[in-house]
Amino acid sequence: MTSSVSASTLPGVLDGAKKGSAPGLVVAGGGPKLTHAQLTEQIESVGAQLRSFGVKPGDLVTLAFPNTIEFVVAFLAVARIRAVAAPLNAAYKEDEFTFYIEDAKSSFLVVPKEGVPNAEAAAKTLNLPTLVVSFPSLEEGVKVAGKSGDLDAKKEEVKDAGPLPEEDDEALFLHTSGTTSRPKGVPLSHLNLATSIRNIIKTYELTSEDRTLIVMPLFHVHGLMASLLATLSSGGTVVLPAGGRFSASTFWEDALAHQITWYTAVPTIHQILLAKQKTAPVPPEKRPTLRFIRSCSSSLAPAVLEKLEAEFDAPVLEAYAMTEASHQMTSNPLPKHGAHKPGTVGKATGIELAVLDEQDRPVPTGEIGEVSIKGANVTKGYKANPEANKVAFTSGWFHTGDRGKLDSEGYLTLTGRIKELINRGGEKISPIEVDEALLAHPAVSEAVAFAAPDEKYGEEVNAAVVLNSNEKVTGEDILAHIKDRLSAFKLPKKFVPLVALEVDSEVYELL
Template sequence: MQGICTLRTLLARNLEYHPDKAAFIEGERRWTFRDFTDRTRRMGNALLGLGAEKGERVAILSRNSMENAESYFSIPNAGLVLVMLNFRLAPPELEGVLNDAQASVLMVHEEFLDRIEEIGSRLTFVKHYILIGKKAGLPEGWHHYETLIEESSPHEPAVEIAEDDLAALMYTSGTTGVPKGCMVLHRNFYHAGKSLAFEMKMEREDAAIIPTPLFHAAGLVILMNGVYSGISTVIMPRWDVEEFMRLVEHYKVTTGVLATPMLLFFVEHPHIDRYDLSSLKKILFAGAPVTPVVFKKAIERFGNIFIHGFGTTETVGSICILGTDEIASAMAEGRMGILGSCGKSYTDMQVEVVDENDNPVPPGVIGEIRVRGSGMTQGYWKNKEDTKKAFKNGWFYTEDLCRRDEQGFVYIVGRKKDMIITGAENVFPAEVESVLYKHPAVSQAAVVGMPNEKWGEVVTAFVVKKENSVVTMDDITCFCKKEIAGYKVPKRVYFVDSLPMSPTGKLLKYKLKEQLPL
């Protein structure tokens, strides 16, 4: 399929309509859409000039940066396949991803040069290394990013691009410990930009901000949304809540994305009143569910500006979305429970909740969520077994357990693998966690099942206390007994300083289980 739903089309539209408008801003750097298109074309030609052939993988290791944004276009538009590396991975983990992708070219920001030098002798499949940053002290045999751009052609790379061409391998966040490479097509990226522009009612006057990692779908969708909508986007290399607020005020940011933990920091920050944040109109948050208690607090503080997105790497972030219009209607009718929902199907996506025999379940009944549509990727790279398990008959099965209400809104109750079976009763961690968050001393909470000879598993809670609060295990259990059935009440409560999170804000429950003896 040729078609126009490619990344080249997005760049061409902006060159046609507003070439001199700022596309991206990072610190002191500011590039127009003309600059951005020129640089992506030059880098694409540079990669082809190094001998890279269509379909070869090109990896980049960097924090959020202009170069990261460019790579989403320069690499796929040259017929190559982007591998955006998680910069928080340790050297052995980076080696595992690079080896799985068999990247022939590796771009590295100078900040992470030592990590690659540690594993470089084993990366025998990498043919070319490109350094981003300083030109002085360029390692022997390496190319410099800016030099390649300066010396390459500004013309469109002479490679045919189609909608169904592989554009990227996006590796899952590894919440179960083993990341997999999702095969993302050009049309998947195009859909990410178009669908979110529709859902968020984008206007040409909007300005966006990306504080979430660009190796994750949450950051990616805002990037694509910005290019599709032709708006200016501010890139944050590092998350810092005060810097976030400063940039929002300075650039009159109207839209953007926050991972759920970022939303918590933002809402509860003591210095919010020092900044003019009145420009904010529509902020997507994603990466992990948020409890209704926290969501309500966010709305009370900033107004009805928050949009809850639910998605996976396998769907490039698009499964369900809960918009401000739906929230306003529900709250006007007193249906506050809507704040616990992740909404309804994304644009050009279809969501169903099914039982173990793939039959749709009625409202209120818990089942597994499955999805199909323009955002669904093509399975896992070189992993037929896991692809066969997750992608069946045109659907992607997320392994998320959920229910739908009478109005069709979806509520996530937990992961299939996280469901706790205690004394033959099913307990969904999300339900218990929602109760824990109501306790005035609880800042964060996570619930897992731990093996037990008598009950099979026992409900176990990990709690991060609010600063200067005093609370005991008995306080927690007595509070829970007033809200939920006895078998759902945590039998063990551990107070911890923090919960293990992935860089994208997903709770790593398998790491919690590893902390305790069986």
């Protein structure tokens, strides 16, 4: 790492050389480990290897991996050489890979040594060169090879990773989608990512003493930014799950073995851990002491938050994030800095936030409008999508498409997506409000309200529910419990029973 590295780039915020022999990446279950300094060495080495295969600054590189050391090194190496990393879910079907690779205009596909058949088939159809990353041993280091002999034959000798990136260089490319639109491409610069990382570190006061266990997939901005990059940048330790995927059965064993101090997840994973605790409870002495638990990426019902705090004896801090903002926008604070209010997503963290009316004017405190933000973490715009940019970026604000309200202390409560409101005969109903009422029923473990066509009202409220194990209640029982919480027009008219998720099911495809 040279002295000219910009503090507003990924190499700048990571700066592993300065963190030396402190543990950086650890694979649970006795897997390999890398100190921060070793991680930096591997990033530089893989960066040089990628350049030798012809990866150039500005090239977009698609990555399809589970949560492994190989992915972390490959991702950071791509960004290090001023190329653009585009991680995708390795569980996608071939047609999905084809769409995302083609839409992003990718130049290379990178996969682990065991391969990703659907991604490789898509790459073959698109004539995209495929590279393989492996980690045979620490002595040999992380290796890059061509999937075909032709690529290895064309490999040129390159001695280093080349010039360091600059803050305006694009580093990450992800897709996001609304409820009615095709996926939109979101380019994020080194400055965007570095700013968001600093905001996350400041919010939770992350230090080199912190250790987190990755449960979110790293192709998702939540896991990538909050779990991985913020922890590494603070000098802390990232524990990767054995096999590269979350398992509720080994979570607390791994958490205790590595003495993690916090973790972050979507509500689905929190609920899976709560469900596992009912069937195979882990006593407090077999769990580490957590500073906090973070929840993000979808609404966490207050009833679930209370269960988490009671069961795992740690404050649960709900946050609010979007891909366009390089993840975090708001969060409930650590207890010593103020109340964490169930049902809210906290206060703005390093950004400017406003709730605006249709003329982009701030609404009075307590009134509902569109949540809008400004900040150096926000993308400059969607890729090749002028229509979407025209809607989302106006008057200097990024319009999230979410409805919400601010209280007198600046805490934000989300009331639903603008396009997801259920319109029942002119009455606008937030699905989130119905979800929270349903989840307050002791027999309900998961719930989601949605609009269903109705001849009389145009749309009617329906709900899908998952019951706790061995619970037997009817729709009438649930309605009787929630009718004091919701107006009559908001009550679901039909319930769709769903089977509970298995606690070790593959949840990545749900995210």
